[in-house]
Amino acid sequence: MTIKISIDCMGGDHGPSVTIPAAISFLQREPDAELILVGQEEALRAALRKYKQGDISRLHVQHAAEVVTMDDSIEVALRRKKDSSMRVAVNLVKDGQASAAVSAGNTGALMAVSRYVLKTIPGVDRPAICTILPNQKDGPTYMLDLGANVDCEPQHLHQFALMGSALVSAMEGKPRPTVGLLNVGEEEIKGNEVVKQTAELLHADHEKGLINFYGNVEGNDIFEGTTDIVVCDGFVGNVTLKASEGLGRFVKIVLTTEFKKGFFNKLGALIAYGAIKALSRRLNPSRYNGASLLGLRGLVFKSHGGADAYAFEWAIQRAYDAAKYDVLSRITTTIAELIPQAESAAERVTAITSSTDLTEQKTV
Amino acid sequence: MTIKISIDCMGGDHGPSVTIPAAISFLQREPDAELILVGQEEALRAALRKYKQGDISRLHVQHAAEVVTMDDSIEVALRRKKDSSMRVAVNLVKDGQASAAVSAGNTGALMAVSRYVLKTIPGVDRPAICTILPNQKDGPTYMLDLGANVDCEPQHLHQFALMGSALVSAMEGKPRPTVGLLNVGEEEIKGNEVVKQTAELLHADHEKGLINFYGNVEGNDIFEGTTDIVVCDGFVGNVTLKASEGLGRFVKIVLTTEFKKGFFNKLGALIAYGAIKALSRRLNPSRYNGASLLGLRGLVFKSHGGADAYAFEWAIQRAYDAAKYDVLSRITTTIAELIPQAESAAERVTAITSSTDLTEQKTV
Known part of the structure; x- marks a missing residue:
């Protein structure tokens, strides 16, 4: 076709x-x-x-x-x-x-x-930008949102997690990709209110087998490849991505200047060139070009x-x-199953945090 | 003495x-x-x-x-x-x-x-952690908060800016160090509400000559050394710092493995060792060890x-x-001058955003 x-x-x-x-x-x-x-x-x-x-x-x-x-x-x-x-x-x-x-x-x-x-797809409040970053395991780390949403509520991060999961499942052929929630520590008590409430929503989905929620991850986990997907708000995602790009350029400058001055000029330049080429190939691979606008x-x-x-x-x-x-219909189906439209986002957060009657809430 | x-x-x-x-x-x-x-x-x-x-x-x-x-x-x-x-x-x-x-x-x-x-010092709601990162200009970028405060209001970020400015002024002998506010773009319309309101507070201080506010900076500016100080909440600061550390380790691994396999073993290892040493010296300098607990x-x-x-x-x-x-008394004086204790933080934000009678407000 x-x-x-x-x-x-x-x-x-x-x-x-x-x-x-x-x-x-x-x-x-x-x-x-x-x-x-x-x-x-x-x-x-x-x-x-x-x-x-x-x-x-x-x-x-x-x-x-x-x-x-x-x-x-x-x-x-x-x-x-x-x-x-x-x-x-x-x-x-x-x-x-x-x-x-x-x-x-x-x-x-x-x-x-x-x-x-x-x-937007029914059930999605806000679309997100999902990019791919390289990791130490030589695989991709999918990260979203990268800047479309600077103020997020738990239900937004929750939707990003579901969309990211559907995307990776389709694109990487992984039936149950792992989802990490970006935070300042791994422990559940860490983080701000938005992140804590998002974790509750994701734990609930995980227990019903709807998503493979790993738990909290930290900044270093992005490049360690701890999870297939890293979810964060667009402010944190944007700053982290740009800081990493800035650090990458700094590394390039240091390698060039240090080697050019440290060895006989030409040999040093050659070594710097080799090092930068090797780094670029691994850290900024062309095959990862193409961020998805999801939702x-x-x-x-x-x-x-x-x-x-x-x-x-x-x-x-x-x-x-x-x-x-067929990423589009996968995301649409996932969202439709997990986020019934009639249910308002605020009601969902309240339900999760105050009720034990979770299964009934979600299968309405 | x-x-x-x-x-x-x-x-x-x-x-x-x-x-x-x-x-x-x-x-x-x-x-x-x-x-x-x-x-x-x-x-x-x-x-x-x-x-x-x-x-x-x-x-x-x-x-x-x-x-x-x-x-x-x-x-x-x-x-x-x-x-x-x-x-x-x-x-x-x-x-x-x-x-x-x-x-x-x-x-x-x-x-x-x-x-x-x-x-805490009178006028400081929350202490912050201020670390030093290297930048392309071969100088230090002071960044705070690094994780002590995951949920910040504009008055907190404002206090971080004042404390950071007093610290850098004393430690680096710079009378008017530049302060950047970490954001997703340089334009004033960018960012979330907290950042936008913080920018208003800092602009007001700048106009009175109390701080040298550069404006918004982005993630890449940290390592480019655009400003002496970068202010952000502890969530963003912590994630950015850890992501940078993670990327640094990734760079080290790539250099080691690529060079060891790419050249005759010993020569490759020697080159990798040289490259990593040069990078460490510039990217993770020992002389920058020692984060300040400010406030x-x-x-x-x-x-x-x-x-x-x-x-x-x-x-x-x-x-x-x-x-x-005498960093302590410098910070204490700065805060006492700029943040009169009696004035509650909430009132200040309202005052800044709704009143033109700024000078009177602040010199009470």
């Missing part, structure tokens, strides 16, 4: 010079894929002529006159650029012409546009803005896999 | 085998210092005989029968071990026999004992539990410098 993916070809730092060769290369990898390239037609046709190789009959071009820049405010992206490549790519998902959209454009704009166009009635993937063609191809691959493994 | 520092010699992973040689070496560096070594007398005397070198007439031994272990709960440290080396070292500060205390013991216990024994009516410094003698000596140095530069 053919899977169609729409691609915002104008987004990111490099636009068509990255997105087009990535799309062409991806098609050769997946014979069942079709790609809809969205952007300024002339620019796309020119890039297609330049990078053309092999069969491109499964590539379609969809014109969109405008481009959301990396600096555009959400307001501009949402209200003023209604014919942007980003918006049109997401519209194609809404209209059922594509199974997923991929963009390397500005995250805030992509989330706002996707949320406006696609709306929407359609699949949207966000590539790093600075991704090269190889990394952007991996973002397309993630979108393709998500469509193939 | 002689400055006396009390040292919890039993704390940390190594106890007297680290703390005693560090104390002896420190005395040789600072001719005006006297140290009170607190712990089980027999163990201390034995270690003193072993490490003895040069003049140790400025070392005093103070017996304490008990030891707070790294696993002891706060309850145990506080209620059951009243004659612990940690407690006695802090008591010496309270009684005016020492100007500062240093311990490598369990952070939670040290904070609880210090808070119980010393109490107490006495100076207390926390060394890393796993510190070696060289690093522990730096923690003693920090405590000594803090006493010498």
Whole structure:
């Protein structure tokens, strides 16, 4: 069965010079894929002529006159650029012409546009951004939210956990991925009120076999790979991710300067180059490019803005896999089963903390 | 003038085998210092005989029968071990026999004992833990809170900013150190309500010339050294710090394994060793050992539990410098000037957000 993916070809730092060769290369990898390239037609046709190789009959071009820049405010992206490549790519998902959209454009704009166009899944209050980080076990740690929600209530973190679990289960083929709740200590008495109440909700789900809740995890567990999924609010997630990126750049600078001054110049530079390359390959793997915007009635993937063609191809691959493994209906089903719409979030927290009649509450 | 520092010699992973040689070496560096070594007398005397070198007439031994272990709960440290080396070292500060205390013991216990024994400075609702992180500019980034306060209101973050500013001004000799507020973006509209209200408080102080408020900073700014001080709540600070430590360990593992397999074994190991040593020296410098417990009516410094003698000596140095530069009275004065006690924190937030009559409010 053919899977169609729409691609915002104008987004990111490099636009068509990255997105087009990535799309062409991806098609050769997946014979069942079709790609809809969205952007300024002339620019796309020119890039297609330049990078053309092999069969491109499964590539379609969809014109969109405008481009959301990396600096555009959400307001501009949402209200003023209604014919942007980003918006049109997401519209194609809404209209059922594509199974997923991929963009390397500005995250805030992509989330706002996707949320406006696609709306949230019933039972999900707020969509979340889920990214993948590498860990010592040479596997992926899925972490959410990464910045879409800076003020979270327990029911939001609870929904993130359920969505993350459904995503990882589908994408990694793990029937019961482990979920960790990011906290300042492992003990249950640790943390703020929001985290403590979230833990109660997750323990209740765990006891009913609905989720594989590991318990609290700490900052170091992200890179140790203690759990498959790490759940946190968007404030903590965003700061942690950016601090880690900052530390990564610092490591790179130290290795370069120390080795260049410590050995004969050329040998030192060579060693620094080798060390940095080895680190990048393990710490910032291209195959992990492509964050998911979860909780929407359609699949949207966000590539790093600075991704090269190889990394952007991996973002397309993630979108393709998500469509193939039916991530959307898995998340929708999970949420529908676990979070009956009629029940308000506030009632649920109260129920969990004050009642022992849990099973009845949840199966209504 | 002689400055006396009390040292919890039993704390940390190594106890007297680290703390005693560090104390002896420190005395040789600072001719005006006297140290009170607190712990089980027999163990201390034995270690003193072993490490003895040069003049140790400025070392005093103070017996304490008990030891707070790294696993002891706060309850145990506080209620059951009243004659612990940690407690006695802090008591010496309270009684005016020492100007500062240093311990490598369990952070939670040290904070609880210090808070119980010393109490908080008038105007400070909650003490905070302030640590130093290295940055790309080869200078220190002071960051607080690191975990003492997981739920913060704007007035708490405001107090952390004032205390951090007074500390850095004294310790680094910078009259107007820059203060950044950790957030998910630089723009003022970004962040949660607590952060936005804190920014208003800090902007008001800045306009009156009372603090050098830079504005919002992001996770990456910690290691870029954008500001001298980074203020955040203890939840975010703790997770960020532990995630960074976890990433640091991951980097070490990657360098070791990649180089050992990539080159002839011995050469690869040598390169990995060099790279890790260079990184450690820059990313985890011993001279930054010694976190401050700020907001107490006495100076207390926390060394890393796993510190070696060289690093522990730096923690003693920090405590000594803090006493010498009169950090305590600087913080007390700053807080007294900026946060009149009578004014409740809630009133202040309301005043700042609703009134233009700011100057009058604050000079009452």
